[in-house]
Amino acid sequence: MISGLIEACRAAIAAHADHLCELDSAIGDGDHGTNMRRGCEAVSADGHALADLPLPDALERIGMLLVMNIGGAAGPLYGTLLIELGRQLRTGGDAAAFAPVLERAIDAVARRGRAKAGDKTLLDVLYPVHAALAGRSALTEIAERAEHSAHDTAPMRAMRGRAAYLGDRSIGHVDPGASSCALLTTAICRYLGEYRPA
Template identity: 55%
Template sequence: MSESKTGMTSDDFRSLVVAMAAAIEANADRLTELDSAIGDGDHGANMKRGFQAVLGELDQLATKPVPEALKAAGMKLVMTVGGASGPLVGTLLMTLGKELPADFDRQAFVMAYEKAVDAVAARGKSHAGQKTMLDVLYPILDAMREGADPDEVAARARAAADATVPMLATRGRASFLGERSIGHMDPGAASVALLAGVVARTLQTHQGA
């Protein structure tokens, strides 16, 4: 993989995937617990299976340009996660990969990310405010547009995940619970915030951003 404007190298990508898979594995029980409260109790296990599958193909992925690697990783998640989060997180990565030029800067990344989040919304037939992962994905977009550094973006993501606790779920399995969905963090939102934290930490370690 060649050096790009973002300075994302093959090693960076490798570290990122390894760190994401490790974070999901370490938090799988917590994510499943959140999902047991308002969903069907498999989110952590599903995400873990998906990220382990991506990890298993890391050597092959790391030989591809970043956009291609993102597409392939997204496809792997779609094929292995099993729950609705597979197509959703998979669509995020596949769209990012499709929209990113081979050599991208921050602005190009933000533009691609916006299209990717819109694609997730379309896939889930959902929008912000329904107590889903979109309630973290959109605040991340806002933070990046405002020029926040990776740490601030991650902090905004965590705050956004916390903000799903008092929300009433109107989309996804939690919506079946109606008012009883209030008082629990959305598991998809928790996963996305977790991954945003990993991305921020990895970018800082590798780029001193």
């Protein structure tokens, strides 16, 4: 399953990398798509080794690869999310009751980025996704929530990252980190919905 999830995420980012760069050009450095694609390709290149690891170890390893290969703020934020997921699962978190595990990982991302919901970051997708998961929403509904939440960042004023320097000029643009987070969430939900163990 890990290999399939990695490929689903890699393909989703590769297909939308140019669009992510366009979003980032409006309020950032213009390289978010390029950076995300590089990170996903690094994870994919390590896919066979990752597939042999227990899930907590695989998640931590993926997190480290993202930190090392994604530039800007996205690497540490995505890396923190995956590393913390792995740690929480290893220290007694129950994969069958994933919502509390995800909540603690998202809180770690918020601390790392010194951000909160409404600051126009990937947290504005992660928190709604967690709420949908905690409410036992279907995978299709979780994906839809992620996509809508990313679009909902457009009227927000950026409070963190390079976009924050633009002040009110950041209003009217979808946050690229929120968009990549929605893409990954949708890819994961779609894969899990179609996954059938051999």
